[in-house]
Amino acid sequence: MMTTALKQRSLLGLKDLDAAEIESILDRAAYWEGQAEKLTPVLQGKFVANMFFENSTRTRFSFEMAEKRLGAEVMNFAAAASSVEKGESIYDTVRTLESMGIDAGVIRLKPIGMLAEIASKVKVPLINAGDGNNEHPTQALLDLFTMRKHFGHLKGLSVSIIGDILHSRVARSNLWALRKLGADVKFCAPAEMQAPELDAPYISMDEAVKADVVMMLRVQLERHATGMMKSAALYRESYGLTVERAERMQSNAIIMHPAPVNRDVEIDSDLVEHEKSRIFPQMANGVPIRMAVMERAMS
Template sequence: MKTQPVSSDFVSLDRLSVLEIEQLIERALELKHGQPSKTFANKTIANLFFENSTRTRCSFEMAEHRLGMHVLPFETTTSSVQKGETLLDTCKTLEALGVEALVIRHQETGYYHALMEQLTIPIINAGDGSGQHPSQSLLDLMTMYEVFGHIHGKTVVICGDLRHSRVARSNADVLQRLGATVIGSGPPEWFDETMGIAYVPIDEAIEQSDIIMLLRVQQERHNQAMELEETYHEQYGLTLDRMRRVRPEAIILHPAPVNRGIEIADELVEHTQSRIFEQMKNGVFARMAILERAFHPNSTEGAI
């Protein structure tokens, strides 16, 4: 059984209190604005990505680099996973070799439950199937706080493939816990009632929202190919016409990768109200805060 405090794991924001989440946001903003962190040169970490990733993987690697960590190279395509080794045995092997924390993305929803029972090192969830994506949620929250100072009383619409989105699932709960009103939009057949939010048609939703969070259409999680370019954008995407009805103080978010011309018009990705690339930038600092916490779970200021 794990001998470290369970709080050293970072697998889902619903395991953290509102205070802990706000402390992580504050720490991430401090790091962005230049507050130094101790180096972690004596710490070894490994990134295990069993699903494709650009932003999340590179963001974690940059965060680890800035913290001075030693990153043990690991590629799933050349590992013993290809010989049939289980995820648990792979992680136990790395732990035995001296790896002190694991960042994992895996296609199995909730993969981390078994690992948390068997490993003594922190598990950082970089995305599990259609389950959770807590580090993405944290950088989204950081971006919102950076713009508004708070999100209490703000209205957030999450639009798109809610049924298959771990980003939507992670954000819907934590946003409400932090005092925001959250609504869902997009194709009705992709709406997930278990998320505990109301469905609002896209044209109404964008007019009443302070934060418009667009989701990538996850074609790889659908059984049939979809003719998205001709249908989705006009029916559910942020078109140029819909943008004219967006509040002037509202911001646009997207976890990326962006399907330009599908979830959002190509011309709007770099719009002055878009924070899409700022989200990516913030991902490094949010993940630095997460990594600090993994090794200093009882400190409100990470390694400081």
């Protein structure tokens, strides 16, 4: 019984979460978003460790804000300044914090497959804050929340995800979650950034900008030193959301991006705060989503 309850309170990914469970998290986030009080101490006396074995200031701050708004005691663990440098394994670090009495752990790490293995060996709920090229569930949840707020529904929405699909955990979590809720997802990417194991059709950039949601992914050009992607200008020309392409979007369509943004590479600087853009609202929406996820983990 203990393990089932633990599994239900953890959030390792969206691939194995059913539609009803995803909806319940979105609904609870809507509740938290509607609270006027910034601090509602429902998790007072609970201790959470944010364990970031891979850097992300933005995601960590969003989790920390969510945790503190719920009244939890927060400990931040950054691997760069820690014993992981001395060769201590990630597993040992998590077990160490567990043995000190944490009630939940938020974890971000690079190696794929390690998170599920650690979760099976510890007795506290774990929240995935990004693992390798696998999943980034809270990012996808805040993306869904942002779409649902704008359109009122997810069923039947067309969503284009454009960019480095191959290395993107955001694309994976969004694909799996959006499909479960009845949205139509298509990818757009140069050949060397495609992920053939993901079952979604690839379309041209001209087609992609016609969707209800045009989601741009951050491109890390250092990963693609050859071919047409060797320069930012070439990437922008072929796969960037330029002002000219944005003009061809539907009137009610929105622009999304998980951030951080490479301005004038995957998206023109003028579009970051355009009326169609939801880039900063997405970040705002991350807090109530993570409040819902942390409450689910610890209450």
